[in-house]
Amino acid sequence: MTVLNFAHPLTADQLAGLVALAGPVDRVVEVPCQFDPGRPFADQARALADAVGLTGAEWQTTPLAVVLPSLAPIAGVVLAEVHGRAGYFPPVVRLRPAAGAVPPRYEVAEVIDLQAVRDAARTRRTG
Numbered sequence: 001m002t003v004l005n006f007a008h009p010l011t012a013d014q015l016a017g018l019v020a021l022a023g024p025v026d027r028v029v030e031v032p033c034q035f036d037p038g039r040p041f042a043d044q045a046r047a048l049a050d051a052v053g054l055t056g057a058e059w060q061t062t063p064l065a066v067v068l069p070s071l072a073p074i075a076g077v078v079l080a081e082v083h084g085r086a087g088y089f090p091p092v093v094r095l096r097p098a099a100g101a102v103p104p105r106y107e108v109a110e111v112i113d114l115q116a117v118r119d120a121a122r123t124r125r126t127g
Contacts, residue, residue, distance in 0.1 A: 001025055003093070004052055005067040006033040006078055008106075017108030018093060022065060029053070033069045033078075045077040049085060059085040065111060067093045079114075089114035 003010070003018065003025055010018075010028060019025055031051050035044050054062065066082060068075040083089055096109040 001063040001065055003028045003065050003067065004082070004090075005030050006048060006069045006075075007067045007095070010067070011105075014095070014106065014108050018065070018111065021108060022091065022093075022111045033074070035069070035071070035074050041074060041077045042081075045074070045081040048078060049081045054085075056085075060087055064090040065093055066090045067095070089118050091115075 001022060001024065005028055009030055015025060015028070029052050031048055033048060035041060064082070064086060066079070069078060079089070079092075091111050091113050093111055094109045095106040098105050098107045
């Protein structure tokens with residue numbers, strides 16, 4: 001699996017936690033994510049996805065997991081860009097503060113299968 005990290009660099013402990021939950025990680029692509037609030041987010045998300053460096057075929061065939069940026073509107077636009085290129089919702093890695101850690105540090109809490117969430121939600125359509 002390739003991890004696309006649009007957040008802070010992952011630590012060795014976080015990578016170990018991710019491997020424990022989701023299996024082997026072949027590589028981590030660290031994508032620095034600084035958004036300019038004065039510019040359209042869609043354009044900036046496109047540039048971030050371009051910076052990942054995957055070809056069209058790799059986007060569609062490489063098993064991916066994504067660590068999203070923490071600001072919700074940016075995360076939504078980045079996720080839409082990744083979905084458009086990959087053709088599915090990738091799993092996302094959720095980090096949480098480690099209990100009692102001083103200084104603060106974050107650990108992998110779960111890997112959320114967004115495609116499964118989406119597919120299950122479709123069964124709850126009404127009307």
